[in-house]
Amino acid sequence: MSLDRARARLEPPAADSIVPRRGRGTELILLMFAIGIATFAYINVDLGALGRVPPNALAYLGGLTAATGVAHVVIRIRAPYADPVILPIVVTLCGLGLAMIHRIDIARETTHATIQLTWMAVGVAMFVGVLIVVRDHRVLSRLPYLAGLAGLLLLVLPLLPVIGHSIRGARIWINVGPMTFQPGEAAKIILIIAFAAYLVQTRDALALAGRRILGIDLPRARDLGPILIVWVAALGILVVQNDLGPSVLLFGIFVLMIYVATERISWIILGLLLIVAGGLAANAVVSHVQTRVDFWLDPFIDPTGQIAQSLYGLAYGGLLGTGLGQGRPELTQISESDFIGSALGEELGLTGLISVILLYALLASRGLRAGLLLRDPFGKLLAAGLAAGFFLQVFIVLGGVTKLIPLTGLTTPFLSLGGSSLVMNWVLVALLIRLSDAARRPVPASSSSSPAADTAVTQVVRIR
Amino acid sequence: MNSPIRRISAGCLLLCVALLINVTYVQAFWADELNARPENRRVLLDEYSRERGPILLADDTPVAESVPSDDEYQFLRQYPQGPAYTPLTGYYSYYYGRTALERAQNDILSGDDDRLFVRRLIDLVTGEEPRGGAVRLTIDPAAQQAAYDAMVAEGYKGAVVAIDVETGAILAAVSTPSYDPNAMASHSIEEQQAAREALEADPDNPDLNRAFAQRLPPGSVFKLVTAAAALETGDFDAGTEVPGPAQYDVPLSDRDLPNQNGEACADGTPTLIEALRDSCNTAFAYLGNEVGADALREQAERFGFGTQPLTNDDMNAATSVFPSELDDALTAYSAIGQFEVAATPLQIAMVSAAIANDGVLMEPYLVHSVRGPDLVSPIEQTEPEERTRAVSPETAEQLTEMMVDVVENGTGQNAQIEGIQVAGKTGTAQTGREEDPPYAWFTSFAPADEPRVAVAVVIEEAPETARDDIGGGRLAAPIARDVMEAVLGS
Numbered sequence: 025m026s027l028d029r030a031r032a033r034l035e036p037p038a039a040d041s042i043v044p045r046r047g048r049g050t051e052l053i054l055l056m057f058a059i060g061i062a063t064f065a066y067i068n069v070d071l072g073a074l075g076r077v078p079p080n081a082l083a084y085l086g087g088l089t090a091a092t093g094v095a096h097v098v099i100r101i102r103a104p105y106a107d108p109v110i111l112p113i114v115v116t117l118c119g120l121g122l123a124m125i126h127r128i129d130i131a132r133e134t135t136h137a138t139i140q141l142t143w144m145a146v147g148v149a150m151f152v153g154v155l156i157v158v159r160d161h162r163v164l165s166r167l168p169y170l171a172g173l174a175g176l177l178l179l180v181l182p183l184l185p186v187i188g189h190s191i192r193g194a195r196i197w198i199n200v201g202p203m204t205f206q207p208g209e210a211a212k213i214i215l216i217i218a219f220a221a222y223l224v225q226t227r228d229a230l231a232l233a234g235r236r237i238l239g240i241d242l243p244r245a246r247d248l249g250p251i252l253i254v255w256v257a258a259l260g261i262l263v264v265q266n267d268l269g270p271s272v273l274l275f276g277i278f279v280l281m282i283y284v285a286t287e288r289i290s291w292i293i294l295g296l297l298l299i300v301a302g303g304l305a306a307n308a309v310v311s312h313v314q315t316r317v318d319f320w321l322d323p324f325i326d327p328t329g330q331i332a333q334s335l336y337g338l339a340y341g342g343l344l345g346t347g348l349g350q351g352r353p354e355l356t357q358i359s360e361s362d363f364i365g366s367a368l369g370e371e372l373g374l375t376g377l378i379s380v381i382l383l384y385a386l387l388a389s390r391g392l393r394a395g396l397l398l399r400d401p402f403g404k405l406l407a408a409g410l411a412a413g414f415f416l417q418v419f420i421v422l423g424g425v426t427k428l429i430p431l432t433g434l435t436t437p438f439l440s441l442g443g444s445s446l447v448m449n450w451v452l453v454a455l456l457i458r459l460s461d462a463a464r465r466p467v468p469a470s471s472s473s474s475p476a477a478d479t480a481v482t483q484v485v486r487i488r
Numbered sequence: 489m490n491s492p493i494r495r496i497s498a499g500c501l502l503l504c505v506a507l508l509i510n511v512t513y514v515q516a517f518w519a520d521e522l523n524a525r526p527e528n529r530r531v532l533l534d535e536y537s538r539e540r541g542p543i544l545l546a547d548d549t550p551v552a553e554s555v556p557s558d559d560e561y562q563f564l565r566q567y568p569q570g571p572a573y574t575p576l577t578g579y580y581s582y583y584y585g586r587t588a589l590e591r592a593q594n595d596i597l598s599g600d601d602d603r604l605f606v607r608r609l610i611d612l613v614t615g616e617e618p619r620g621g622a623v624r625l626t627i628d629p630a631a632q633q634a635a636y637d638a639m640v641a642e643g644y645k646g647a648v649v650a651i652d653v654e655t656g657a658i659l660a661a662v663s664t665p666s667y668d669p670n671a672m673a674s675h676s677i678e679e680q681q682a683a684r685e686a687l688e689a690d691p692d693n694p695d696l697n698r699a700f701a702q703r704l705p706p707g708s709v710f711k712l713v714t715a716a717a718a719l720e721t722g723d724f725d726a727g728t729e730v731p732g733p734a735q736y737d738v739p740l741s742d743r744d745l746p747n748q749n750g751e752a753c754a755d756g757t758p759t760l761i762e763a764l765r766d767s768c769n770t771a772f773a774y775l776g777n778e779v780g781a782d783a784l785r786e787q788a789e790r791f792g793f794g795t796q797p798l799t800n801d802d803m804n805a806a807t808s809v810f811p812s813e814l815d816d817a818l819t820a821y822s823a824i825g826q827f828e829v830a831a832t833p834l835q836i837a838m839v840s841a842a843i844a845n846d847g848v849l850m851e852p853y854l855v856h857s858v859r860g861p862d863l864v865s866p867i868e869q870t871e872p873e874e875r876t877r878a879v880s881p882e883t884a885e886q887l888t889e890m891m892v893d894v895v896e897n898g899t900g901q902n903a904q905i906e907g908i909q910v911a912g913k914t915g916t917a918q919t920g921r922e923e924d925p926p927y928a929w930f931t932s933f934a935p936a937d938e939p940r941v942a943v944a945v946v947i948e949e950a951p952e953t954a955r956d957d958i959g960g961g962r963l964a965a966p967i968a969r970d971v972m973e974a975v976l977g978s
Binding site: 280284285324327335337338340341351352377382388389396401405412416 | 490491492493494496499501504506508510511514515516518519520521522523525527528531533
């Protein structure tokens, strides 16, 4: 290592000596594993449930390989320094999700897996599109207010007459022709971009200390505007759209990002207080918040309820699971969507569910790592917001279905059935790829004579 | 901005650990409790998805079997022969668990038994659905049905047991009133609950297996044991005259022990054979005091009293008792099967069976063999096993002679079978409660010269019979005859 460092100081890295650091070969090998896992899972489902190898196994393998291959090639061209672990994790998760949706298709005699596969193709297309169009993440910071407005607009879209409609009591859907979308999924990403752009501009002001109470520097009252606006918006979603998950998630992400921007813990405390206040207020207005808490405290007040069934499924799976295709995930309500984590826990067991959680954690850690490595504040904020927000969502939904916290409706990224969620998570990953590429890309060698040379060299070393 | 990102990373790690700990708790530690909850449909579906093995009679007729079900579950447990076999099969209820053989043989029936391990391994490899093994009983359907039909036709509450004297195999075990176990095996929890509540509310307690699990005072059928003890001393034989007055002056007591009809037996000095023929209380009370409580108890124990039978079959049979610490007065009452002497119908049948088998008591058993899921390949077969020598062959011979006399000339004439010599003994036991009619007993074996089957019948309640007409000879003997005929005819 010290020799490397010495050499790095002496001479700018030659183009071909950087190649191994790009990790594209690693990514390719990991992708093969991911496609292998996905295909085996798919075949395993049919073997377990129907006792035969699926007739379209090769086509499935081919399709998956094609979609993944396109994503990989585009990364090679457009983001050659991107973190090599991100895409394989995403493909693995998508493969597990598809296998489980296919498994529940068999039990319920539905055909969701084909639709989901189509959406995955759309997702990959969007992934490619983002990587091609957004060549530098910093362009995203240009229009914070417009992005914020667009995000809010998307959020309220389902409330509009004619196109908006509700499913299972949550009014978060819009109809476009024969298809339905959850614009909230897109709104989440656009709002994270907007938050990052906005906070980069205002963080100095927001970091100014106001009154000091109990040893904590509170922000100045006049700077409370933004957080209150987001808070009200989040409460609005909850009350009007009758959906707890997105509002908690949205507000949580904002609080995390404001903390990253200002480095002031007081914002977290303030955020938590606002969540409690909002929760109490919502509890008074929205009846199902209380129901969710009741079911969390005792899921067996209705033994046929969602949580009880989810727990039965997890218990039935035990340590090693029943094996794909051999459990009864169809007994758990919405096990193809919100409760897909419980379905995976049933058939893949504790070991499988732990693996899935660790995959999510690894993905989030790669995003956060990019945030650490990035040099521009907007990129740092965006990476932290996307990665932490992503994991927060995973925590809220998986914690909900496993009775760690009260259940709130959210999709499980990449696993859950649902086009909007899948496509927008591919977009989110495209942004993470873009950010990690920027984070790991060596500073051009020509800058060695500039005053930034010292930092540039340090950064090159820090890549490892 | 790096330090808040690091802190947020640590926060994410914390959330991750919380998720991991929680799923570990649910799936590894809480799972057993969750799986045991009655409303957990997964476990229910699992139970009903495996083809449980059948319980077969001696002629391979199934009395319990799993049939494909047309509802959401795969198999339904059925009891095609209905209530006649319920005390043996028990029921298989998801909600209330399993009873009798469904419980005792559960490992074989469900396929979990170690002896089926290789079979399971093969199923695993070949992808066959694992099935349970079969349990074949020793029960003779003709005998069982004859006993059940006879008891039900008269509305009797009671029990019948028939034993193959040479092997100890139980040929019939009937307990009435019985009930249809099919409702308990229903796929509907509500139906199971309704059936269970009906069972519990029934004052006749149909869930009690009266053949194996209920002890009653045996009354005069116990005189066989007293006679055996007397003969075994060598001081008596069938022709020995003993005092048989109308009243026996009970030692240490101002009470008198009377004969049933209030008259002296055979001019007051009956021979043993005459005493048994007329079921002479005073003569046997005398004999009891002559041989003593210890010899009586010892003899009773050699017939099986004091040891739980059917433990190999795990049938929760009751242990019959001969009381300890008896003074002479209580010995006199015990010698005629009263006071605290209590025996199951199975035990009384064992007494007859031992006498019939030249004095050798065979271990009674119910499970003939256990077979693999194909219902043919044998896994284990019960070998007949000698339990004790209850009496010497000479004593057995004399007792047989005396019992033949009972059926030919005495109280047991209702058990006579055309062309076959029957040996038997009646009993009419006081319940110990003034208001209740006595229990009617009968035990017998046939053919007397080459015995094959021994029977015991007890009738606790005969609702259509006047109290004074209740007696072992009148009520129980005809049923014993039917059962013996059914066994010998087949």
